[in-house]
Amino acid sequence: MIKKIIALLLTTVLVLTLAVGCTSKTGKVTIGMITDTGGLGDQSFNDSAWEGLGRAEKELGIERKVLESESADDYLPNLTSFAEEKMDLIIGVGYLFDKSMETASKQFPDQKFAIIDAVVNAPNVASLTFKEEEGSFLVGVIAGLATKTNKIGFIGGMKSPLIQKFEYGFRAGIKAVNPNAEVFVNYADSFEDAAKGKEIALVQHEKGADIIYHAAGGVGVGLIEAAKEKGFWAIGVDKDQSALAPKNVLCSMIKRADNATYYVAKAIKEGKFEGKVYTYGLKEEGVDYSDKAGNLTKELKDAAEKYKKAIIEGKIVVPKTKEEFEKFEAPKL
Structure with a gap:
């Protein structure tokens, strides 16, 4: 009788253990984000991606x-x-994760991953990419029409095909409305060296640039500091950066990393995750321009909206490489 009771107790414990094991993953969904070297507080891309998960935390639990x-x-x-x-x-967060993500996705084939700004061809990796050139084109249109000196600057982070999408999209927007404007281009070889960003910005400004756009993460904080000190316009990136200098940030090219991280979190929550490439442009609300400080005139906003509509409708295909830029001829709108 005692043996039967012991056996029954052991069976009960085993059943309960199995039940706990089977239900342990039915609780709260946990998502881990890894920043690039810019880290949280970059006022740019990492912060935006983190905000998207904050929204998922609040709305999706x-x-x-x-x-x-x-x-x-x-x-x-x-x-x-x-x-x-x-x-x-x-x-x-960031294209520099590509090799590490490839390795990790093979080492942990049952683990779901997502990478922002790069493509990793693996069934357990969602690649979240953007048409940065489209948003950059719009702020290029704004810069080309707003410049008083006909000299405009661009500061990139680390030179790569990704950051060159920002550069050539921006230059194409300028070319569309002001083909005679001179554009200074410099790369900082960093995404976190704000001092380098400030140094480059001051040099470009001394050469006559009255508007400078950056695609350089934390480096761009230095550009905005220089703009504030010297009284010229900066154009922010990834997030609306006008709060850093409301009187000196003309506008920002916003890249909705927050939307991308929210959407992939929602897919995980709903059991709809797919290891494929997702691309977000103007049409998908993945990029745009922003002016929370209200520095854009009605004329500048009307021009940006006109070109935005043309891009969404397919009337303009924005260049993203040097070769495409050199062949680009903007249609008359």
Whole structure:
């Protein structure tokens, strides 16, 4: 009789253990985000991606966690750390994650990943990409019409095909409305060196640039500081950056990393995750321009809206490479 009771108790414990094991993943969805070296507080891309998960936390009830990368050497260890915690999804912010993400996706084939700004061809990786050239074109139109000196600057972070999409889209927008404007282009070889950004901006301004656009993460904070000190216009990127200098940020090219992280979080929550490439342009509300400080005139906004409509309708295909830019001829609208 005692043996039967013991056996029954053991069976009950086993059943309860299995039940707990089977239901442990039915609780809160946990999503881990890993920043690039710019980290949180960059007032740009990492912050935007994190805000999207904040919205998912509030509206969808997910839990978000973050690991900040001090250097590129941290990318794979951080991916591995979150994978070992069995996150429902791990997001790597930035194209520099591409090699590490490829490695991690093979090491953890059952783990779901997402990468922003790069394409990783793996069934467990969602690649979240943007048409940065389209949003950059619009702020190029604004800069080309607003300049008083006919000299405009562009500051890139690390030179790559991705950042050149910003450059050539911007230059195409200028070319469409002011083909005689001179454009200064410099790369900082960094996404976090604000001092370098300020130095480049001051040099471009001394050469006559009265409007400077950046696609350089934290480097752009230095540009905005220079604009504030010297009294010229800066154009922000990724988020509306007017709060950093309301009287000196003409507008911003917003890249909706927040929408992208929210959408992929929603897909995970609803069990609809797919390992494929997602592309967000003007039509998909992935990029746009923003002017929270109210520095744009009606004429500048009307011009930007006119070109925005033309791009969405397919009347203008914005160049994203040097070769495409050199062949680009803007249609008359």
